[in-house]
Amino acid sequence: MLAGKHILLIIGGGIAAYKALELIRRLQDQGASVAPVLTKAGEEFVTPLSVSALAGAPVHRDLFDLTAEAEMGHIQLSRSADLVVVAPATADLVAKMAQGLANDLASTLLLATDTPVLVAPAMNVRMWEHAATQRNIATLKADGIRFVGPNAGGMACGEFGPGRMAEPDEIVAAVAAEFRDGPLSGKRIVVTSGPTHEPIDPVRYIANSSSGAQGTAVARALRDLGAEVVFVTGPATVRPPEGVEVVPVESALEMQAAVEAALPADAAVFAAAVADWRVASASDRKLKKSKDGLPTLEFAENPDILKTVSHMTANRPGLVVGFAAETNDVVDNATAKRLRKGCDWIVANDVSPATGIMGGSENAVILITDTGAEEWPRMAKQEVAGKLANRIAAALDS
Ligand code: CTP
Secondary structure (H helix, E strand, O other): OOOOOEEEEEEOOOOOHHHHHHHHHHHHHOOOEEEEEEOOOHHHOOOHHHHHHHHOOOOEOOOOOHHHHHHOOHHHHHHOOOEEEEEEEOHHHHHHHHHOOOOOHHHHHHHHOOOOEEEEEOOOHHHHHOHHHHHHHHHHHHOOOEEOOOEEEEOOOOOEEEEEOOOHHHHHHHHHHHHOOOOOOOOEEEEEEOEOOEEEEOOEEEOOOOOOHHHHHHHHHHHHOOOEEEEEEOOOOOOOOOOOEEEEOOOHHHHHHHHHHHOOOOEEEEOOEOOOEEEOOOOOOOOOOOOOOOOOOOEEEOOOHHHHHHOOOOOOOOEEEEEEEEOOOHHHHHHHHHHHHOOOEEEEEEOOHHHOOOOOOEEOEEEEEOOEEEEOOOEEHHHHHHHHHHHHHHHHHO
16 A cells, blocks of 8 residues: 555554554555654654664754765755655644744654655644644645544543544544555545534534445545545544545535535535524523423524535536435436536435434435436445445546
8 A cells, every 4th residue: 555655653641652653664564764853852752773773774853963965965864765754743733834943853844845744643632622732733734734633532632522633533534545556646526424413502413323434435535546535524424534634514504515615626425414494593592391390492494505615606617516315206306406406426225224324324216317316236335435426526527
């Protein structure tokens, strides 16, 4: 997967540095060579000897190292790689990158490089959530720096939340995505996925049982063909794929805003199960039981995101694909839906309970285009996604 690729791995000073040792192995397993750089703080967590022994290469540690400078200057070191990976990236390292500081070897390499940079942050939850860190992350994203993680979970410091470094396998998948070359290389595709949550009050919401499995599979398949994927996802139970830009949202209104912000794009695939209605005026306080009887919820209609994007005059993606979940007269209903929504294709499926498709691992779909209905055999959701991604690649190529 990574044969012949040369990775410059910068290991920052965090407890997650031990995972960087595993990461070196996994990258090598995929055929990559790793040139390691260890920050001063990183040396407090892993030794230069273990990093160097695993990498099978000298570990770079000092900005003013005469021997290293004579062999390979730091400017050349920063540019000889196909990709620079920072794992773990501490809050301090992220802040230095955002400010353009260059006061040690790692930050100097990051400022001097003209190769793509992938960052795997790892820090305490509060540090991750701090406005300063979030500002730095936004700055780096705007500069084109890619991120993988952090994940949420229990942390070494005893706190719980986002801040844990992505696992080595996830980082390897994100590295692989950087090198993916395929028929969708250079194409930007927006994918919506998962359910939406429509708030009733701060602790209650209306939702549906979409797992996000099919949307996630589509995003992964498009990524595998080389597309740059913006994955706008409601609160799904399936984890989003690595190597795509994940935009988490809760409600239909948030999903619509995120989709519009992600345009222009070459194509958009709407696999989300968007709630048709929201509570007209969600309470900002928790609703209490009352002697006056049951609360009455008034509903407002949510925007139809697929229809809105399909009817855009400026910024309409070249190919707009919707999904249709039907329980009867699938072809007729989906054909009518394609015209009503104004999209190019509808991927229709029969979700009546007897099919076992809803919540299952397989899907049997009918692709509705302007030339008619094409029935695909029943197959795994990932295979449906792969077939659809290939069709999208063919359509964008023609
Ligand atoms: N969709 C959307 N925004 C909505 C509702 C649906 O973008 N507010 C998209 C879905 O992501 C899917 C397609 O529209 O791609 C079809 O959704 P579906 O629920 O089947 O269509 P509805 O318009 O709700 O039609 P009906 O419920 O009457 O079958």
